[in-house]
Amino acid sequence: MLFGCIICALLPVSLVLFSYLIYSFSLESWKDCDVPLRVWFYVAMFNIAYHINLGGRSLHRQVIRTVCRYQAPEQSLEIPPTRVRFYHWLTTVFVFSWHCIGLHWTRISLSCHQTAPNMFMATYLFASFNVFFTIFTVVSTYGLQHMLASLLRRGLLPSSMVDRAAPEGTLDLQQTVTFNPLEFGDALQCPICMEDFNKEHAIKKTVCGHYFHEGCLIHWLKVNRNCPLCRRDLASALSCRLVGNMVSICRSFAKLPDLTFLTATVSGSW
Ligand SMILES: [Zn+2]
Ligand SMILES: [Zn+2]
Numbered sequence: 001m002l003f004g005c006i007i008c009a010l011l012p013v014s015l016v017l018f019s020y021l022i023y024s025f026s027l028e029s030w031k032d033c034d035v036p037l038r039v040w041f042y043v044a045m046f047n048i049a050y051h052i053n054l055g056g057r058s059l060h061r062q063v064i065r066t067v068c069r070y071q072a073p074e075q076s077l078e079i080p081p082t083r084v085r086f087y088h089w090l091t092t093v094f095v096f097s098w099h100c101i102g103l104h105w106t107r108i109s110l111s112c113h114q115t116a117p118n119m120f121m122a123t124y125l126f127a128s129f130n131v132f133f134t135i136f137t138v139v140s141t142y143g144l145q146h147m148l149a150s151l152l153r154r155g156l157l158p159s160s161m162v163d164r165a166a167p168e169g170t171l172d173l174q175q176t177v178t179f180n181p182l183e184f185g186d187a188l189q190c191p192i193c194m195e196d197f198n199k200e201h202a203i204k205k206t207v208c209g210h211y212f213h214e215g216c217l218i219h220w221l222k223v224n225r226n227c228p229l230c231r232r233d234l235a236s237a238l239s240c241r242l243v244g245n246m247v248s249i250c251r252s253f254a255k256l257p258d259l260t261f262l263t264a265t266v267s268g269s270w
Helices: 002-028 037-051 059-066 082-108 117-154 214-223 236-253 257-269
Strands: 175-177 203-205 211-213
Touching: 002 037, 002 117, 037 059, 037 082, 037 117, 059 082, 082 117, 203 214, 211 214
Parallel strands: none
Antiparallel strands: 175 203, 203 211
């Protein structure tokens, strides 16, 4: 939440600096400069044009489709293959390095701040901001991941954050059904992805009688064991079965006669 707010606050700053960069280069690009800031500017502009996203399309995505031969499925949590992640990493490192180079050139320049002061200052500010922004994003993301992992290992995370994922076998408790508009009534859409049901995608009917795509429910159960609609615990039957098995094992060994009352309770509720 805090991270999102900081990013939102930094976006206008980045837009202002970007406008200043364009303005200053259009004003002074013909002036002498003892470091190749013009080259830096053209490559930086190409980087931006390469990554800019217009209606879900960008050169970057196009390269992933044609060179890496990978098309990310719509509304999927799928982790891309190694070659795509490597390509993402490579482009990020290149952009970061290019801003570092821009910053370095402004630091070693002897006369550019006098011959082309706006161009010099705009490069210095834009490159510094982007170096800071990249480091901040990486540290925030990885720092948070490590902190959560460390808290998890030490058992310091609130149980409400750890225990929500459904235990293994929960999905198998939900009935697999085929799409039938008469049986489904008003529930013609998957409440998780809001897509219409059809006979091509596997559907699960939960123990509480709600319908979801099997794929959507798999992702949901990784983070929450309750039904997304009515909040009923979808794994409760699993715990009952576990207790039932334990009781039957206990009974077979006949070592815990005082569990008779529990056996009776569980059998009664079965
Ligand atoms: Zn769905
Ligand atoms: Zn439900």
